[in-house]
Amino acid sequence: MSTHDAVSVIAAKRDGHALSDSQIDWVVDAFTTGAVADEQMSALAMAIVLRGMDRHEIARWTQAMIASGERMDFGALRRDGRPLRTVDKHSTGGVGDKITLPLAPLVASYGLAVPQLSGRGLGHTGGTLDKLESIPGWRADVGAAEMMTQLAEVGAIVCAAGSGLAPADKRLYALRDVTATVESIPLIASSIMSKKIAEGTAALVLDVKVGSGAFMKSIDDARELAETMVALGADAGVETVALVTAMSTPLGLTAGNAVEVEESIEVLAGGGPGDVVELTLALAAEMLAAGGVDADPATNLANGRAMDSWRAMIAAQGGDPDAPLPRADHQETITAERDGVVSRLDAMGVGVAAWRLGAGRARQGEAVQHEAGVRWHARPGDRVRAGDLLFTLSTQTPERFGAAREALADAVTIVDDTGDGVSDLAGPLILDRVTVGT
Amino acid sequence: MSTHDAVSVIAAKRDGHALSDSQIDWVVDAFTTGAVADEQMSALAMAIVLRGMDRHEIARWTQAMIASGERMDFGALRRDGRPLRTVDKHSTGGVGDKITLPLAPLVASYGLAVPQLSGRGLGHTGGTLDKLESIPGWRADVGAAEMMTQLAEVGAIVCAAGSGLAPADKRLYALRDVTATVESIPLIASSIMSKKIAEGTAALVLDVKVGSGAFMKSIDDARELAETMVALGADAGVETVALVTAMSTPLGLTAGNAVEVEESIEVLAGGGPGDVVELTLALAAEMLAAGGVDADPATNLANGRAMDSWRAMIAAQGGDPDAPLPRADHQETITAERDGVVSRLDAMGVGVAAWRLGAGRARQGEAVQHEAGVRWHARPGDRVRAGDLLFTLSTQTPERFGAAREALADAVTIVDDTGDGVSDLAGPLILDRVTVGT
Numbered sequence: 001m002s003t004h005d006a007v008s009v010i011a012a013k014r015d016g017h018a019l020s021d022s023q024i025d026w027v028v029d030a031f032t033t034g035a036v037a038d039e040q041m042s043a044l045a046m047a048i049v050l051r052g053m054d055r056h057e058i059a060r061w062t063q064a065m066i067a068s069g070e071r072m073d074f075g076a077l078r079r080d081g082r083p084l085r086t087v088d089k090h091s092t093g094g095v096g097d098k099i100t101l102p103l104a105p106l107v108a109s110y111g112l113a114v115p116q117l118s119g120r121g122l123g124h125t126g127g128t129l130d131k132l133e134s135i136p137g138w139r140a141d142v143g144a145a146e147m148m149t150q151l152a153e154v155g156a157i158v159c160a161a162g163s164g165l166a167p168a169d170k171r172l173y174a175l176r177d178v179t180a181t182v183e184s185i186p187l188i189a190s191s192i193m194s195k196k197i198a199e200g201t202a203a204l205v206l207d208v209k210v211g212s213g214a215f216m217k218s219i220d221d222a223r224e225l226a227e228t229m230v231a232l233g234a235d236a237g238v239e240t241v242a243l244v245t246a247m248s249t250p251l252g253l254t255a256g257n258a259v260e261v262e263e264s265i266e267v268l269a270g271g272g273p274g275d276v277v278e279l280t281l282a283l284a285a286e287m288l289a290a291g292g293v294d295a296d297p298a299t300n301l302a303n304g305r306a307m308d309s310w311r312a313m314i315a316a317q318g319g320d321p322d323a324p325l326p327r328a329d330h331q332e333t334i335t336a337e338r339d340g341v342v343s344r345l346d347a348m349g350v351g352v353a354a355w356r357l358g359a360g361r362a363r364q365g366e367a368v369q370h371e372a373g374v375r376w377h378a379r380p381g382d383r384v385r386a387g388d389l390l391f392t393l394s395t396q397t398p399e400r401f402g403a404a405r406e407a408l409a410d411a412v413t414i415v416d417d418t419g420d421g422v423s424d425l426a427g428p429l430i431l432d433r434v435t436v437g438t
Numbered sequence: 439m440s441t442h443d444a445v446s447v448i449a450a451k452r453d454g455h456a457l458s459d460s461q462i463d464w465v466v467d468a469f470t471t472g473a474v475a476d477e478q479m480s481a482l483a484m485a486i487v488l489r490g491m492d493r494h495e496i497a498r499w500t501q502a503m504i505a506s507g508e509r510m511d512f513g514a515l516r517r518d519g520r521p522l523r524t525v526d527k528h529s530t531g532g533v534g535d536k537i538t539l540p541l542a543p544l545v546a547s548y549g550l551a552v553p554q555l556s557g558r559g560l561g562h563t564g565g566t567l568d569k570l571e572s573i574p575g576w577r578a579d580v581g582a583a584e585m586m587t588q589l590a591e592v593g594a595i596v597c598a599a600g601s602g603l604a605p606a607d608k609r610l611y612a613l614r615d616v617t618a619t620v621e622s623i624p625l626i627a628s629s630i631m632s633k634k635i636a637e638g639t640a641a642l643v644l645d646v647k648v649g650s651g652a653f654m655k656s657i658d659d660a661r662e663l664a665e666t667m668v669a670l671g672a673d674a675g676v677e678t679v680a681l682v683t684a685m686s687t688p689l690g691l692t693a694g695n696a697v698e699v700e701e702s703i704e705v706l707a708g709g710g711p712g713d714v715v716e717l718t719l720a721l722a723a724e725m726l727a728a729g730g731v732d733a734d735p736a737t738n739l740a741n742g743r744a745m746d747s748w749r750a751m752i753a754a755q756g757g758d759p760d761a762p763l764p765r766a767d768h769q770e771t772i773t774a775e776r777d778g779v780v781s782r783l784d785a786m787g788v789g790v791a792a793w794r795l796g797a798g799r800a801r802q803g804e805a806v807q808h809e810a811g812v813r814w815h816a817r818p819g820d821r822v823r824a825g826d827l828l829f830t831l832s833t834q835t836p837e838r839f840g841a842a843r844e845a846l847a848d849a850v851t852i853v854d855d856t857g858d859g860v861s862d863l864a865g866p867l868i869l870d871r872v873t874v875g876t
Contacts, residue, residue, distance in 0.1 A: 010618035014487060039480040043617035046484035049452060179481035180448035
């Protein structure tokens with residue numbers, strides 16, 4: 001017979017106490033088996049949101065989430081008879097964040113294995129799998145054996161995480177989503193890290209977003225989240241480093257599915273928007289360092305090797321890298337109302353517009369429009385004249401244009417061009433770097 | 439289409455904001471219809487426990503709970519052609535609290551109508567209906583028409599509350615019970631008052647318990663609960679007064695079902711333990727005043743009229759007031775280990791022991807043993823000698839004695855008899871009186 005019960009565990013956190021190891025182990029296991037009901041877990045989650053968890057509790061909670069399911073092991077990965085080192089990357093989510101697409105094949109092109117187990121989008125940030133599914137033939141669901149083969153042969157894979165990894169976290173996340181208990185650094189950190197640790201990567205690079213388009217609105221919160229996750233990784237023997245990066249302005253010039261794949265291919269071809277290239281190279285440099293490779297990641301963007309990796313990765317999962325991407329049947333534009341300089345482009349407004357055009361889903365399981373999205377033609381620091389193109393909106397369902405325009409109504413600020421300081425309006429992209437001990 | 443959704447209402451309270459009238463109306467109604475799920479309501483309840491509600495929110499929440507169901511109306515009550523004034527009493531629950539049993543017929547004996555809609559016990563405090571059901575033939579379920587007749591003819595009734603009164607509160611209470619969200623003054627106050635206001639009484643006297651055997655452990659919390667409920671009553675046009683009374687020591691000399699009926703009959707016969715008599719008379723005085731009756735309630739205990747009312751009340755609900763009460767087949771005793779003075783008798787320990795002997799239930803719907811209970815033979819201030827009887831434990835299931843003894847192991851403190859100050863050890867019973875404006 002158990003020495004714990006749900007009410008006393010919830011009451012302990014409600015009253016501001018740290019949960020003991022055995023309370024955490026018990027409650028996560030009982031939630032997994034159904035002995036602790038959803039309404040009990042959601043009350044506990046709210047108590048955690050408002051009372052917090054200390055580092056030791058977070059570590060134990062993460063371990064319990066991992067223990068609720070399977071763990072993957074890439075220790076047997078070999079290429080040409082030599083062990084292949086795995087390096088993974090995770091972003092906390094931002095608008096226009098297509099970095100995984102050029103990054104995974106770029107890093108793989110240096111001889112590392114990059115197993116990117118990804119999710120689908122919910123709300124205003126897009127999902128990596130939704131983006132790749134706009135490539136004709138490409139499929140996200142890959143079995144474990146096939147995954148090992150692709151990693152050994154191609155080096156990069158982006159695929160759906162199996163439901164066996166941290167199933168308690170999966171159920172808890174669905175519950176948090178409907179109970180206003182997402183916004184908690186302990187719960188966000190343990191949710192991300194339980195999945196990443198269960199995935200069995202040897203090293204991990206985190207991209208922690210901060211700004212109006214991200215979960216974390218303040219740099220202090222973002223740093224705390226980064227530090228918490230880096231510590232959790234280190235505790236679990238995963239070499240972990242985090243970059244804290246700006247997400248008040250959306251990344252690149254596109255938000256959606258096919259449009260983001262297109263932009264990623266531009267980067268792999270040696271072009272693409274400056275901020276997407278900058279962040280891809282910064283994260284690649286961290287991944288190469290973590291994987292023990294001494295090289296400049298810009299090289300393989302310039303010489304085409306990253307593009308070769310991309311084509312191999314897409315083809316291995318049934319995709320045709322040469323097939324044309326789907327285009328929307330309906331487009332509308334938004335133009336500048338005055339001359340001046342763009343001082344602000346709001347990531348949240350852009351993300352919500354893309355979502356409302358059909359690029360994202362409101363509920364889990366809904367289909368998305370691969371053709372839908374937003375392209376913007378000016379970024380903070382750019383000079384514009386009245387009538388210049390600001391946005392192109394694309395969708396298969398033109399009745400969505402109105403709601404998307406509403407989301408963008410206040411998304412751009414244009415100020416008088418005083419002639420100086422214009423280039424500063426973009427602001428720095430990479431704000432901090434967090435490692436164990438920082 | 440509604441302008442509210444569950445996540446934004448929960449998030450508002452999570453972030454410490456006051457809920458608007460329309461948010462409260464919406465969320466209670468949506469919970470009643472099932473559009474807001476249990477896991478969402480429990481997250482909101484936890485946010486309310488930790489963030490609180492202001493007086494205006496509590497009043498609106500209470501109104502919304504009332505609006506979720508039916509309201510009773512005693513306005514048509516007549517005796518001898520004259521309107522009959524209704525006065526109700528509610529206790530927040532304590533160990534050995536059988537006060538309703540002598541109180542209702544006593545107050546009715548002065549020509550007032552006392553509709554006591556009561557509940558069944560859960561946990562360490564007993565339920566009034568469970569106690570009365572130990573009387574052979576007595577039944578708790580009475581229809582609305584029968585209730586009016588009994589009130590008009592006998593004046594007193596103790597019966598089960600219909601499920602139509604504040605059904606949202608009923609569902610919420612069941613949820614709070616399993617999610618550690620009971621301990622909230624706003625939620626306790628609105629739960630009690632929504633039921634009492636829906637019951638349609640003209641006046642209400644509250645007995646707010648404070649101490650180790652009560653929900654409220656501190657006098658400040660008890661006063662705040664009393665003030666909150668008195669204000670809610672006044673807002674709803676119910677003349678409400680509260681006594682704050684001590685519940686660290688159990689009331690009287692018995693806790694259980696039949697044993698508490700027996701003790702109540704002693705009080706109605708003009709005897710009984712001093713504290714039970716004192717509290718019965720204090721509450722009766724408040725009820726008579728609220729009902730506009732100028733009389734000393736001790737009179738009808740002494741002259742037998744309260745006992746006549748009791749017999750009529752029991753008989754009207756099928757009970758035989760002359761039938762012998764059930765007695766337990768198994769008894770064990772606990773004796774004093776040393777000479778001295780009892781300085782402490784813990785209500786919680788006694789309540790848990792009675793519960794474990796079978797007098798209470800662990801889950802709703804379980805049967806209780808009418809025969810089971812605890813009788814104590816010494817109270818704080820009483821001198822005892824080693825070997826003197828302290829407790830008699832009764833049950834139909836002797837395997838329960840061990841767990842009951844455990845609950846009592848630390849329930850009594852005996853100190854050296856220094857000869858003075860002994861009578862002070864009992865402490866005052868009535869600690870405060872709260873009316874509108876205090």
